[in-house]
Amino acid sequence: xxxxxxxxxxxxxxxxxxxxxxxxxxxxxxxxxxxxxxxxxxxxxxxxxxxxxxxxxxxxxxxxxxxxxxxxxxxxxxxxxxxxxxxxxxxxxxxxxxxxxxxxxxxxxxxxxxxxxxxxxxxxxxxxxxxxxxxxxxxxxxxxxxxxxxxxxxxxxxxxxxxxxxxxxxxxxxxxxxxxxxxxxxxxxxxxxxxxxxxxxxxxxxxxxxxxxxxxxxxxxxxxxxxxxxxxxxxxxxxxxxxxxxxxxxxxxxxxxxxxxxxxxxxxxxxxxxxxxxxxxxxxx
Ligand code: ATP
Numbered sequence: 001x002x003x004x005x006x007x008x009x010x011x012x013x014x015x016x017x018x019x020x021x022x023x024x025x026x027x028x029x030x031x032x033x034x035x036x037x038x039x040x041x042x043x044x045x046x047x048x049x050x051x052x053x054x055x056x057x058x059x060x061x062x063x064x065x066x067x068x069x070x071x072x073x074x075x076x077x078x079x080x081x082x083x084x085x086x087x088x089x090x091x092x093x094x095x096x097x098x099x100x101x102x103x104x105x106x107x108x109x110x111x112x113x114x115x116x117x118x119x120x121x122x123x124x125x126x127x128x129x130x131x132x133x134x135x136x137x138x139x140x141x142x143x144x145x146x147x148x149x150x151x152x153x154x155x156x157x158x159x160x161x162x163x164x165x166x167x168x169x170x171x172x173x174x175x176x177x178x179x180x181x182x183x184x185x186x187x188x189x190x191x192x193x194x195x196x197x198x199x200x201x202x203x204x205x206x207x208x209x210x211x212x213x214x215x216x217x218x219x220x221x222x223x224x225x226x227x228x229x230x231x232x233x234x235x236x237x238x239x240x241x242x243x244x245x246x247x248x249x250x251x252x253x254x255x256x257x258x259x260x261x262x263x264x265x266x267x268x269x270x271x272x273x274x275x276x277x278x279x280x281x282x283x284x285x
Pocket of ligand 1: 060061062066067068069091095096097098099100101102103104105107108138179250251252
């Protein structure tokens, strides 16, 4: 038996734009994603010689073949033609669910990365990312990590210059957002403001943190903020504590602020903790 380990990093969307609804029902996106130091710990025993098992320390996460980490191991076994000889997966979760932080996707990506390492890098990073696309739209980015422009359903990746070092404060309010319902709502609305992805790419290239932070924009944010005033409350606290920019990530409901330093992040976190329990101070990775 061999034990493998990998961190599964959370993601945020620095920008998120919806271009159109496709005939297959999916939407074409243009989104710049970034991985954060906030992570789940994923461990796998391979060649256990026993039935497949999955353990997770969070009750609301499925511990069977519905889990994306399990699906990733199954897919890898089928696609590589390697017999993993019985698999035991253990996940310690820190990434909140229903947050738009790619919790399940990053666990799946971590499984793909470590099984690929175990098999002597059978697939290139891009081949592995493509394979991940069969599990979910965010999995290809989670395989690659770092800073990427993601197009199509999210599966077409282009690596961008890394985000400069900074402090990112994340606050996940209690409510969850139904992603299909959110897409239905946005289909019925006119999108009044879109992110300027070209400007964001320039700002990343120039390592200009103030411009990066000013440019964060997610077309879902106003739709969710309209029905959940908590979003504006979190935004106000971050702004008052000096955030350079702030925005909801993915389809919510986590909200992040690009903070000028660790002290202002701590000040904002302290205020937010009076009302919200799910708060993280992290860094881009
Ligand atoms: P995204 O940012 O991709 O929209 P999300 O914020 O909706 O993700 P996830 O953590 O990916 O949140 O969880 C969504 C659902 O997926 C959960 O309710 C859970 O039932 C299921 N799920 C499957 N595998 C996992 C996993 N490994 N970790 C967490 N949830 C998982």
